[in-house]
Amino acid sequence: MAPATLRRAQLHAGVSDPVLDTMNFLNEITHRYPRAVSFAPGRPYDGFFDVEEVFRHIRRYLDHLEERGATPAEIRDALFQYGPTGGQIRELVTRSLREDEDIDVPPEAVVVTVGCQEAIFLTLRALLAGPRDTLLVSSPCYVGITGAARLLGVEPTPVAEGPDGFRSARLEAAVAAEKARGRRPRAFYVVPDHSNPSGFTMPLRERHALLDLARREDFLILEDSPYRLVSPGRQLPTLKSLDHDRRVVHLGSYSKTLFPGARVGFAVADQVVVDEDGGQGLLADELVKIKSMVTVNTSPLSQAAVAGMLLAAGGRTSELNTDTAAYYGEAMRAILKRLDACFPEPERSALGVRWNEPDGGFFLTLDVPFPADNAALVRSAEDHGVIWTPMSYFYPQGGGERSLRLSVSYLTQADITEGTARLTRFITAEAARAR
Amino acid sequence: MAPATLRRAQLHAGVSDPVLDTMNFLNEITHRYPRAVSFAPGRPYDGFFDVEEVFRHIRRYLDHLEERGATPAEIRDALFQYGPTGGQIRELVTRSLREDEDIDVPPEAVVVTVGCQEAIFLTLRALLAGPRDTLLVSSPCYVGITGAARLLGVEPTPVAEGPDGFRSARLEAAVAAEKARGRRPRAFYVVPDHSNPSGFTMPLRERHALLDLARREDFLILEDSPYRLVSPGRQLPTLKSLDHDRRVVHLGSYSKTLFPGARVGFAVADQVVVDEDGGQGLLADELVKIKSMVTVNTSPLSQAAVAGMLLAAGGRTSELNTDTAAYYGEAMRAILKRLDACFPEPERSALGVRWNEPDGGFFLTLDVPFPADNAALVRSAEDHGVIWTPMSYFYPQGGGERSLRLSVSYLTQADITEGTARLTRFITAEAARAR
Numbered sequence: 001m002a003p004a005t006l007r008r009a010q011l012h013a014g015v016s017d018p019v020l021d022t023m024n025f026l027n028e029i030t031h032r033y034p035r036a037v038s039f040a041p042g043r044p045y046d047g048f049f050d051v052e053e054v055f056r057h058i059r060r061y062l063d064h065l066e067e068r069g070a071t072p073a074e075i076r077d078a079l080f081q082y083g084p085t086g087g088q089i090r091e092l093v094t095r096s097l098r099e100d101e102d103i104d105v106p107p108e109a110v111v112v113t114v115g116c117q118e119a120i121f122l123t124l125r126a127l128l129a130g131p132r133d134t135l136l137v138s139s140p141c142y143v144g145i146t147g148a149a150r151l152l153g154v155e156p157t158p159v160a161e162g163p164d165g166f167r168s169a170r171l172e173a174a175v176a177a178e179k180a181r182g183r184r185p186r187a188f189y190v191v192p193d194h195s196n197p198s199g200f201t202m203p204l205r206e207r208h209a210l211l212d213l214a215r216r217e218d219f220l221i222l223e224d225s226p227y228r229l230v231s232p233g234r235q236l237p238t239l240k241s242l243d244h245d246r247r248v249v250h251l252g253s254y255s256k257t258l259f260p261g262a263r264v265g266f267a268v269a270d271q272v273v274v275d276e277d278g279g280q281g282l283l284a285d286e287l288v289k290i291k292s293m294v295t296v297n298t299s300p301l302s303q304a305a306v307a308g309m310l311l312a313a314g315g316r317t318s319e320l321n322t323d324t325a326a327y328y329g330e331a332m333r334a335i336l337k338r339l340d341a342c343f344p345e346p347e348r349s350a351l352g353v354r355w356n357e358p359d360g361g362f363f364l365t366l367d368v369p370f371p372a373d374n375a376a377l378v379r380s381a382e383d384h385g386v387i388w389t390p391m392s393y394f395y396p397q398g399g400g401e402r403s404l405r406l407s408v409s410y411l412t413q414a415d416i417t418e419g420t421a422r423l424t425r426f427i428t429a430e431a432a433r434a435r
Numbered sequence: 436m437a438p439a440t441l442r443r444a445q446l447h448a449g450v451s452d453p454v455l456d457t458m459n460f461l462n463e464i465t466h467r468y469p470r471a472v473s474f475a476p477g478r479p480y481d482g483f484f485d486v487e488e489v490f491r492h493i494r495r496y497l498d499h500l501e502e503r504g505a506t507p508a509e510i511r512d513a514l515f516q517y518g519p520t521g522g523q524i525r526e527l528v529t530r531s532l533r534e535d536e537d538i539d540v541p542p543e544a545v546v547v548t549v550g551c552q553e554a555i556f557l558t559l560r561a562l563l564a565g566p567r568d569t570l571l572v573s574s575p576c577y578v579g580i581t582g583a584a585r586l587l588g589v590e591p592t593p594v595a596e597g598p599d600g601f602r603s604a605r606l607e608a609a610v611a612a613e614k615a616r617g618r619r620p621r622a623f624y625v626v627p628d629h630s631n632p633s634g635f636t637m638p639l640r641e642r643h644a645l646l647d648l649a650r651r652e653d654f655l656i657l658e659d660s661p662y663r664l665v666s667p668g669r670q671l672p673t674l675k676s677l678d679h680d681r682r683v684v685h686l687g688s689y690s691k692t693l694f695p696g697a698r699v700g701f702a703v704a705d706q707v708v709v710d711e712d713g714g715q716g717l718l719a720d721e722l723v724k725i726k727s728m729v730t731v732n733t734s735p736l737s738q739a740a741v742a743g744m745l746l747a748a749g750g751r752t753s754e755l756n757t758d759t760a761a762y763y764g765e766a767m768r769a770i771l772k773r774l775d776a777c778f779p780e781p782e783r784s785a786l787g788v789r790w791n792e793p794d795g796g797f798f799l800t801l802d803v804p805f806p807a808d809n810a811a812l813v814r815s816a817e818d819h820g821v822i823w824t825p826m827s828y829f830y831p832q833g834g835g836e837r838s839l840r841l842s843v844s845y846l847t848q849a850d851i852t853e854g855t856a857r858l859t860r861f862i863t864a865e866a867a868r869a870r
Contacts, residue, residue: 003681004655005707006718012564014728015721023727046508049515051497054736055490062486073481080484082695114549114698114730121729125586129447147728151560220439246438260517263549263734272440283441286450292458293449293582294556295549295730299698301489302734 014151019143022393025374029381037419038387039406042196042362044230044256048324057308058301061089064311083300086288087112089307093252093266095315100229102241103250109270111287112298116224116253116265120189121148122287122294123222123249123267127186128154134183136174138166138190140197140394142224145189158396159188165200166190168209175217187220187249192239194227194361197394197405201358204236211239214247220271226253229321231360232329246271249283254306257317257324264298264306325360331408331416332358338420339366351431355406362409365391368427370434372404383429386422449586454578457828460809464816472854473822474841477631477797479665479691483759492743493736496524499746518735521723522547524742528687528701530750535664537676538685544705546722547733551659551688551700555624556583557722557729558657558684558702562621563589569618571609573601573625575632575829577659580624593831594623600635601625603644610652622655622684627674629662629796632829632840636793639671646674649682655706661688664753666795667764681706684718689741692752692759699733699741760795766843766851767793773855774801786866790841797844800826803862805869807839819864821857 008016030038058079065075078088087093090107097103097110113119128135128149135149139158149156159174161167171188178185190210192202202210214221223239240250250268258264269283291297313319336357343353352369370376372390381387389407391400406423408416443451465473493514500510513523522528525542532538532545548554563570563584570584574593584591594609596602606623613620625645627637637645649656658674675685685703693699704718726732748754771792778788787804805811807825816822824842826835841858843851 003705003707004650005709008708008710008721010564011561011708011721012725015561015724017724017728020724020727043516046512046515049511051507051511051514054493054514058489072486076484076486077481079486079489080481080694080696081478082690114734117731118729126446126450129445144728144731151725151728215439255517259515261515261735263730263732263737270438272438273443273446274440275443286443286446289450289452289455290447290586292455293452293579293586294553295698296552296579297698299549299734299737300696301737301740302698305736 012151013153014147017147017150019147019393022390023143026389026393029377030387033381033385033387036381036385036387037411037415037422039408039411039419039423040387040389041410042407043410044260045324045327045409049259054305057305057312060308060311061304064307079300079304081300083297083303085292085297086110086284087266087298087303088300089303089310092307092310092315096310096317097252097268099316100318101238103238103268105268105270109268109282109284111267111269111284111291112303113265113267113291114295114298115255115263116226116251117144117148118291118295119251119265119267120145120222120224121151122290123187123251123269124148124152124154125290126283126286127220128152132182132184134178134185136171136178136185136188137396138188138195139396140391140400141189141396142191142196143394146396156189156396160399161198161200165195165198166192166202166206168206168213171210172213175213175219185217185219187222188214189222189224191224193225193235194231194358194363196227196361197363197365197389197391199356199358199361199364201236201360207236207239207242211242211247215245221248222251223248224251224253226256227361229257229318230324230328232325233359235360240268254317257321258306258309262302262306264302328362328409329360330413331411332360332364334413334416335364335406335408335420338417342420342424351427353427362407364406364408366404366406368402368404368430370430371401373401376430379430380426384422384426386419386426388423447586448588449582452582452585454582454828457825458578461824461828464812465822468816468820468822471816471820471822472846472850472857474843474846474854474858475822475824476845477842478845479695480759480762480844484694489740492740492747495743495746496739499742514735514739516735518732518738520727520732521545521719522701522733522738523735524738524745527742527745527750531745531752532703534751535753536673538673538703540703540705544703544717544719546702546704546719546726547738548700548702548726549730549733550690550698551661551686552579552583553726553730554686554700554702555580555657555659556586557725558622558686558704559583559587559589560725561718561721562655563587567617567619569613569620571606571613571620571623572831573623573630574831575826575835576624576831577626577631578829581831591624591831593834595834596633596635600630600633601627601637601641603641603648606645607648610648610654620652620654622657623649624657624659626659628660628670629666629793629798631662631796632798632800632824632826634791634793634796634799636671636795642671642674642677646677646682650680656683657686658683659686659688661691662796664756665691665759665763667760668794670795675703689752692756693741693744697737697741699737763797763844764795765848766846767795767799769848769851770799770841770843770855773852777855777859786862788862797842799841801839801841803837803839803865805865806836808836811865814865815861819857819861821854821861823858
């Protein structure tokens with residue numbers, strides 16, 4: 001009998017999202033050229049991980065439960081059974097938010113999720129309720145926000161970064177344009193610190209301007225900021241810590257600060273939700289309901305490992321990341337220094353090469369004088385042994401055609417030196433080719 | 436400043452799903468009457484769990500990776516890093532499916548998910564693509580399928596069980612009715628073995644009839660069968676093992692056979708998907724794409740614990756469940772015996788009390804001669820110290836008003852004896868009240 005055959009056109013449009021195909025293409029290239037130096041992956045460096053630590057972290061959390069009076073049966077259930085849908089480590093998460101980020105919310109405003117991606121997905125599902133509801137995104141943007149929105153049948157409205165990153169005036173214009181065409185802006189998604197993909201950080205005055213705008217125009221801000229605590233030096237305050245009227249849903253990740261394999265993230269959603277009959281709850285309660293139909297709850301085993309790590313550092317995620325932040329900071333300084341050496345002025349300007357200079361995070365943007373498309377990427381990998389991400393992948397509706405995203409999180413200093421040299425040869429060859 | 440306030444009516448309708456409120460009500464009752472015997476929870480019995488085992492399971496998987504030639508860095512990454520979105524233990528899952536369930540599929544047809552709930556959610560998202568697409572569900576049904584469908588804006592079409600459970604003739608009529616009104620039935624969801632909530636098992640001839648019907652009418656069968664391997668005695672073949680033309684998406688759970696806290700399940704989706712340009716892939720590939728935008732991947736730490744358990748039993752989940760299956764089997768026999776003793780004939784018929792007699796699983800249905808609603812549940816808990824689940828919770832569009840679901844999975848024999856006595860007093864009092 002012939003097997004059941006489905007036509008892709010009859011599956012949900014989300015599976016035909018071009019973003020997914022481009023990311024697959026990138027993975028394939030990485031696989032095909034294993035000896036290339038790759039500036040593509042946004043994975044955290046794993047040299048600081050130690051397998052034995054996982055066992056100690058889980059044990060530490062179980063000991064903590066015991067110290068707090070849990071019976072052996074309760075400890076067993078905390079590991080083996082279904083747990084509360086909102087999460088069983090919410091107190092520890094809120095303590096870390098208070099001590100690391102000056103974000104002060106009650107545990108019931110937090111939902112522990114399967115990585116930050118689920119926090120994004122749940123929040124979008126709650127807020128994008130009708131056909132007029134609009135999601136605005138700072139553009140270029142993380143593919144996870146575009147992809148999640150498309151799964152819900154929503155095409156995000158991009159708000160282009162300027163040459164120095166986000167500016168609230170552009171958002172204000174975009175919100176006005178959306179309203180003028182009868183749409184209702186519900187939320188604006190942004191990575192304010194060391195953005196993925198561009199590497200820009202939002203200045204303090206823009207943070208205040210954004211919060212003002214959200215209040216005036218009645219939308220929520222979705223703040224996703226996974227690179228803060230793994231960046232060197234003092235960070236600007238989070239939007240959530242500046243948020244006095246609960247305009248910000250803070251989307252949290254432990255993938256960079258603790259480890260990706262836990263798949264533990266969270267949403268801070270302390271917005272008030274009012275029923276028709278006057279009953280009140282928090283947006284977090286609504287996210288919990290949605291979560292119960294998506295993943296039921298986040299693995300208690302994973303939560304135990306995360307909790308053990310938080311406990312190890314007296315509840316401060318930042319304490320755990322002194323070494324990693326220094327490591328990434330050195331990587332970023334190294335690539336900037338190498339780029340300066342490889343493209344000195346006035347040759348740089350003559351060639352038309354430019355980059356921004358992030359002081360943290362994993363990424364920077366490099367503008368080049370030729371189309372940085374898939375064909376160029378193949379030539380780069382094949383002829384020069386260097387891989388990068390076309391910035392155009394991160395524009396939901398076109399843009400970034402002559403820019404690359406370079407990630408430094410997963411490379412050694414030696415890789416960075418060699419990779420930058422290869423990149424220079426590639427860029428020089430392509431520029432000559434384009435002329 | 437007044438905090439941002441959202442009106443519930445402006446959030447997605449999925450959060451106002453009455454199913455969510457009823458389940459909350461049930462939790463609240465359970466919390467309010469801690470000394471009541473509760474036939475409500477579908478949680479697995481946890482007396483067989485042992486905290487120390489978790490450490491050994493994870494260690495066993497890491498040793499297995501080492502035996503297969505993984506380097507220390509690879510082993511470290513397998514635990515700490517992001518893993519492949521489709522799952523890193525797919526080989527072990529397919530081996531267990533082959534040995535336990537006679538389901539023979541390649542690893543690439545499997546997607547490892549955050550519990551069975553995510554497998555349900557991803558599958559529905561892939562298949563429910565347009566406004567004409569219909570999901571049929573055997574009714575009464577698990578709330579997770581209704582809730583997931585509603586998050587995607589789809590109201591499932593119920594196909595009522597008969598007095599002995601599912602009958603394909605009823606589904607055939609429902610499919611015809613859907614088509615007659617211009618709708619396109621994409622899938623039919625069913626728990627063929629020891630169903631949640633009713634407890635019925637689909638006979639072998641109905642399994643064959645269902646597969647024939649799916650082929651003739653061109654829809655997929657979503658098979659969710661978490662109670663098979665924790666039920667005593669020989670089980671009927673899964674729909675998937677009888678499926679010669681890939682009509683069945685098998686939705687797998689390890690929550691009952693291994694442990695819920697892992698939050699590891701899977702989908703077996705070996706259907707062929709054809710592109711416009713003739714390219715081919717599997718439905719599993721499409722589920723992987725959707726998963727990348729919902730949870731990115733299933734926790735490698737959780738997968739390691741599950742893999743270690745599978746390895747402990749030579750890859751056979753059934754081996755691990757000899758004791759649990761016997762335990763649940765005794766619980767089911769005990770309640771049936773107690774009900775027989777408490778409601779002897781001819782009093783039983785005179786009173787109008789009836790129940791089915793599942794030979795496995797966690798649940799049975801008890802019909803009573805009065806409305807088994809929330810008000811009756813409160814009286815039952817308050818006056819008689821016994822809790823159960825109104826069967827009406829499991830009917831998406833009405834039904835089950837005079838039936839209770841009784842779960843025996845989480846009770847000791849002593850609880851069952853005492854609980855059944857309390858239930859008898861409650862039913863007798865309510866029947867008198869109704870007269």
